[in-house]
Amino acid sequence: TRQMTHTTDREIVVRTTLRELVVYLVFLIILCILTFGMTSPTMYYYTKVLSELFLDTPYPDTRNTFRGSTQVMDFWRFVEGPMVDGLYWDAWYDHARTSVNKHEQNILYENRMLGVPRMRQLRVRDDSCNVHETFAGAINKCYSVYSESIEDKTSFGPRNGTAWNYYSQSELKSQSVWGMISTYSGAGSYVDLSHSRNATIEILSSLRRNLWIGRGTRAVFIDFTVYNANINLFCVIRLIFEFPATGGMIPSSSFRTVKLLRYVTPFDYFVMACEWIFAFFVLYYIVEEVLEVRKMKCAYFKSVWNILDILVIGIATLCIAFSVYRTNSVDDKLESLLKDGVQYANFEQLGFYQTQFNSAVAMCVFFAWIKLFKYISFNKTMTQLSSTLSRCAKDVMGFAIMFFIVFFAFAQLGYLLFGTQVRDFSSFGNATFTLLRTILGDFNFHEIEAANRVLGPIFFLAYVFFVFFVLMNMFLAIINDTYSEVKNEISAQKNEFEIADYFKRGYNN
Amino acid sequence: TRQMTHTTDREIVVRTTLRELVVYLVFLIILCILTFGMTSPTMYYYTKVLSELFLDTPYPDTRNTFRGSTQVMDFWRFVEGPMVDGLYWDAWYDHARTSVNKHEQNILYENRMLGVPRMRQLRVRDDSCNVHETFAGAINKCYSVYSESIEDKTSFGPRNGTAWNYYSQSELKSQSVWGMISTYSGAGSYVDLSHSRNATIEILSSLRRNLWIGRGTRAVFIDFTVYNANINLFCVIRLIFEFPATGGMIPSSSFRTVKLLRYVTPFDYFVMACEWIFAFFVLYYIVEEVLEVRKMKCAYFKSVWNILDILVIGIATLCIAFSVYRTNSVDDKLESLLKDGVQYANFEQLGFYQTQFNSAVAMCVFFAWIKLFKYISFNKTMTQLSSTLSRCAKDVMGFAIMFFIVFFAFAQLGYLLFGTQVRDFSSFGNATFTLLRTILGDFNFHEIEAANRVLGPIFFLAYVFFVFFVLMNMFLAIINDTYSEVKNEISAQKNEFEIADYFKRGYNN
Amino acid sequence: TRQMTHTTDREIVVRTTLRELVVYLVFLIILCILTFGMTSPTMYYYTKVLSELFLDTPYPDTRNTFRGSTQVMDFWRFVEGPMVDGLYWDAWYDHARTSVNKHEQNILYENRMLGVPRMRQLRVRDDSCNVHETFAGAINKCYSVYSESIEDKTSFGPRNGTAWNYYSQSELKSQSVWGMISTYSGAGSYVDLSHSRNATIEILSSLRRNLWIGRGTRAVFIDFTVYNANINLFCVIRLIFEFPATGGMIPSSSFRTVKLLRYVTPFDYFVMACEWIFAFFVLYYIVEEVLEVRKMKCAYFKSVWNILDILVIGIATLCIAFSVYRTNSVDDKLESLLKDGVQYANFEQLGFYQTQFNSAVAMCVFFAWIKLFKYISFNKTMTQLSSTLSRCAKDVMGFAIMFFIVFFAFAQLGYLLFGTQVRDFSSFGNATFTLLRTILGDFNFHEIEAANRVLGPIFFLAYVFFVFFVLMNMFLAIINDTYSEVKNEISAQKNEFEIADYFKRGYNN
Amino acid sequence: TRQMTHTTDREIVVRTTLRELVVYLVFLIILCILTFGMTSPTMYYYTKVLSELFLDTPYPDTRNTFRGSTQVMDFWRFVEGPMVDGLYWDAWYDHARTSVNKHEQNILYENRMLGVPRMRQLRVRDDSCNVHETFAGAINKCYSVYSESIEDKTSFGPRNGTAWNYYSQSELKSQSVWGMISTYSGAGSYVDLSHSRNATIEILSSLRRNLWIGRGTRAVFIDFTVYNANINLFCVIRLIFEFPATGGMIPSSSFRTVKLLRYVTPFDYFVMACEWIFAFFVLYYIVEEVLEVRKMKCAYFKSVWNILDILVIGIATLCIAFSVYRTNSVDDKLESLLKDGVQYANFEQLGFYQTQFNSAVAMCVFFAWIKLFKYISFNKTMTQLSSTLSRCAKDVMGFAIMFFIVFFAFAQLGYLLFGTQVRDFSSFGNATFTLLRTILGDFNFHEIEAANRVLGPIFFLAYVFFVFFVLMNMFLAIINDTYSEVKNEISAQKNEFEIADYFKRGYNN
């Protein structure tokens, strides 16, 4: 009878697990609908056509493009060439170039520019760094690497207009920007371009004539936002030109394709319904977890599954909150914009947070999938696999310490040896990922060899031998060996009551 | 004596198996002759020269090509430049440009254009989508993503001629087309070009003058067919220009090189003979399988070999049927074409089905090869290998579930995180294959990093660690372990009567 | 005492083996000196500068190059542009272009052209293929794919001069040529260019005016040879233009950098000495092997080491013979050339055989290295490794059959499915190597996907799963398992007398 | 009690080890601060902008760049185009090209050129090689491959000025240079350019008019140094043009970004403090090791850890010595330079040694990391892993011999077969690394195939089969098997007193 009681107990456990699993699956499906409803392949095409328009159009004289720009001159080539051509579509494509109705001028004929673009620059002071005493006589101005504390806040050039004066971040309602070589504040001198091609060309020409970009300029940002009504998507565009202290220019860009107006088509309303269901689910799980915490106290936080629960619920709650905020915020902004069309459309913040929101949702659904493993240990084969993983965890950890000491020693060596010559080793982080990619077979031997003709090949040989051959194979040996052990043990065990049995019994009754 | 009887029984089995094998090998050889006779490396060169002619010739002004086209203007650059130059070869290459005899004008001097090319466009209505209320005043026309239900069926522009009116799919005897971003119906407005270069230039100029491509245009197709008598091959060419709702243009193309006139050279007649033999074989196997089904009833469908038999026979029968249809159809079409040279040569359907036919034959021969494994289990080593495979199947299945949950969780995460920026993650399907390719070492880390500088590297690291290192090695451990087991068992077994013994005995007698 | 006798016997065996090994090592070192003396990294630079000069110089109008040529026009662009500029260096680089002394005009200022270049073309008859009856009226000329039997041997064009008449292979003292799509005979119409730039331009202009390249032209060859006295190397250059029956043009080239005058510098004479020593070694080994054959009879041919011996000796003998012939032949040819500078310098045959000679020597030294394994089994670890290899040979063979059926089934499927679109699958051989490269991680998924959007990804998935994951891992399992077995057995054995012991004993005495 | 004593003994050992470890960790951290303080990602950007400025700017006429240069003409195109434009920045970017203050003319507006650039050439004599007797009449001048002994020391051309006379290495205070195809002495004819654009153009024009580059020219070097005060970095630039004996030109370059003035910013002074601490550490370890040597005598040198100690200390001492020398040397040089601005700024030697210094420090820190393993064997898992490595060392060695015989046989075969055609096989060293990269999946099959259409694919197939499949898998088998053995043994052992226990006990007391 003890055996019987035991079986009945297990049956209850199994039944509860099954119920939980079904509820969880519904939750997961709703979540998947949400996320897949949130995005679509069209978004990629939208990013693509806009980025190709601005980044890949060649300059008329040098045939260079935004992406290939390296010098100050290229900045002017870009803004006076591809940028103006990309922003103002005032004629059709026929030979006579029939003009487009003023009210209908759209980028690529389909994308309405919201407000006007803004160009902003950040400068540093000419005494922002120490000149070594030897050069004291020869060099009297020195413009350091950008940092917020050494921004030049004085007026310059003609000193008239917004372009030649400094405004603080709060005056501009702007945000700090993460560039390729620094993080820049939202302050600086700015100029708003016009809705008309000719006026814009005039503004740009005046800036160039008065040498707007000087030795102290460390970055220029061009910001604007376009809206495509056909597919109801916004693209928040920022073009960044960094002028490092080394001379030259480093261009970068961000094209944030976001769906700020969420509910327009019938399908959008179906997604809305799912969002409500999702919100109720989150509420349900919050209550459940709170009850569990009360019951289990500290023990609750020892299970990795519970941590995962908290993570999923936390992220979900944040996302719901942002969703509400976004809806209100967008409407306000658009109304004011459409009233006064010539102001700058500041979507920087909204675009940034919408992207973070998308990432958060993505991670939420990823963790939700991973949690599925909690319910999956009902099967013997599964148990075998998961106990192999947990069994070899200790050995793998020991191995990992050994591996990472060698790995990071190589990364540091690579960084110090090739860092000044090879992009893939130009920082410690880059060097780490470069060595990781080498294991997968993605590397550039010729670059390493060119950087150091003696130590390059030796470095490569040593790395491949130790890390790829010796350590990787040892890793394999650990898993292989543990698997054999676990399998032997499990096949020796008696079969426990399994979910499969539960179903079989259901059939028989 | 029981042992003896047993041996005699097995001998009969072996003898039957051998006879079957020999017949099957003959069948396989005939099938291989058929397929290798059907195709030749020349076909690749033919596709290559024609696609290079149209897709890689640079436009005179921008040096861009068809493949690199991204804007509406590029459509006109293409049709007025490389297309006209590619279609009309009315002069030789000497400096004086001696004109070619009218009757002998061939593309690349060798390829006769059949009939005239047709240009067709599909448009959507200007009220085909909902504009959000905020933009109600600012935006009054809205052209949605293409779908058949919102096609614009009204006349437009000058409203005269086929170019400015709408014709249904049945009127045009056309087919739906699978483009890069949608599947398009066979309807729309069309214009047939001319056999003369000047007339074609005149037609194109008129279209451009009257703004044929408008905001509602979603796709333009250019269709024509060329025939090369030297090698007796047709090439059914379709150039597709998609104008997505995002703005811009996405070009694609299909060059179907097909052998529609099958029997011309003596070798063709040898292949014809093989085709007859093949038909008889198929008939023979149909009869055999029908008999087997009768005898075994439901049990028949439980063997994977029998399913394979049905598959091979089914595909073969379909192919034979199409072969007969094709022969008649082509002759009809060509006769009418050669009578009236200025009509559009509609080979769309024939080209499409001929390609499907080739694919079907290819799969038929693939399955036929796989079936060879049925006869191959006569050898001890083979048995060892195949029973390793079947033994570890259950473990591999369990592992596969685990693997695919993690794998698809990563694919979805990648799609949501990088989908708007990176082509390789622009849809869930793409993301799946991108992650599969990463396992083989084909990936682009810099793109992922550029799309998201924080989550990109973390995603990559996590994926490589879990999927590449942990899961792949575990997979290896499963197979490795099972192999050891099977080998031990088999080496413990007594040797059964093998085919090898049969042959040996044959020698001894 | 029996033990002692045994030890003494083994000692003798070891001593003999050691003596053999030392002699063999001397032989190997001599062979290595020979081969490394025969070639040098300079040869690569020589090939590089010459091929860049002719193949990578852009045409003045289209900026296309030889390598990117695809049409008949490109042939004329090449010969009238980069070829003429590459062959005739009659001015220095200063702005006034000071002319170079007539006697010193060298390609790239350093390379003397020997004799004059020859241009030769091959044509096929205009009735060389069957036109299908349907096209009988429309198409009356048909030029088939090249084969020697359908060469057009009639005169054409102006019918005067060698350019417009046909000469047989023996009249031209030429050889057949292996092109990209056919193997061509050495016959055809030819024209020898001049030593003067203007005369050559005149000849080419006349050919173009009279339409030298016609629809029947299947290939044009341009042959010339240059000699660089600084480094004493010849480069036998052949540029091939194939005009396939599909239309268009396929360019290819061969740059054979060879050292035809072997003995000039002091180091050359050292190599010569080595060659004599090598010849004596070969003689010695021939004698030894003949003695062995006599003694062992048929048993001799059962050892794989003996086969290797025969191979090495055979190749070596052939090489020596060619070496003698080459020395005489070159001197004769050069003498006649330098007497009469305006004839065509026919180095085709000599260049071809010298390249074959180099390959033969390369293989000879490779096999000689492999033979070293014969002497290497004196060590326990080595025995362990080599017996693992020989033990698992049977299993690997069984596995290989299974593997290759699946592998070739995939190769055939890939060829039939993607052959008309993708270069890597354009023939069965290409498909085989493409699939092999896929295992190593070198593949182009996007091309396969573009060729067939449905079956492409399925094909790829199936291939990677079966071949890469299942079969490769099984292969690993076989070796792994066998190694464990062998190791256990060997560690159970008693230690035999080893070479290491021999040396140790030597020290002790 | 014996057990107790034993435990106490071990406790002392553990305590000593721990103390040593802590001291060592402090040393390691100081060393890491030093090295990371020495370099920064800015250095890569600096190298990048300068190398792009000179190497990637296209020539006005051919659109070719420095990197793509192949002919003598390209040298003149470079020096008269991108070089002059890159060196002299005398105007701003506005349309009127406002001139820059003479005192402030900087490369890329930020980089001060130190002194003036120097152009130097090396020539060989016209009788420097033997012409074969056959060509004795036809070829009378012969310029061999460069070697120091055949330098042409005579005057040439107009024979006036430094450009047309020969100066020895000591006269020029120069160093020998390691180019792509030779190592060149520091001698030759030179010309110092000017600080003014026009004067430089005049000098270059005169050189070209008088044919400065002749057939005997083997190399031209352009040397100059720039200093960026913003980031306090020097870049020592050398552009090398090699004119090999084959004709043509091979360009290469070296951009050494070095921090010669070490102590400018406050952070620099923190690093300085660390350097002092580091020096004391080195002193401490020197003393310790000397004591150890005295105590242990010869036995000291048998431990690999002691060898490592000597290596680390030796490199560190050298670095400290150089550091002192550098500081003095730079100050002297800069002072004299800033007094007389028109002399050549010879930073060749200083740049070279500073780079060597950086490499030495990098290796020092690498070895220091590796030494960490000495202290890491306190853990059972670690012991297991490290004894696996040491146990299988013998087998791996045996295997390695086998592997390398096959591997080098393939490398030699590849070099001999493809060396004249394929860059990756152009020398034995290249061939070795190419084959190594093939194992990791980085190879170019098409190049091998193009070089030899028959033997190329066979070579590839054989290599992949033997090395990749057979040998690699065997390597894996060795490690796998050894790991199993070691694990079994260790799990059978009793647990020794471990560091972990030490800590646990500490908690309990």
Ligand SMILES: [Ca+2]
């Ligand atoms: Ca790879």
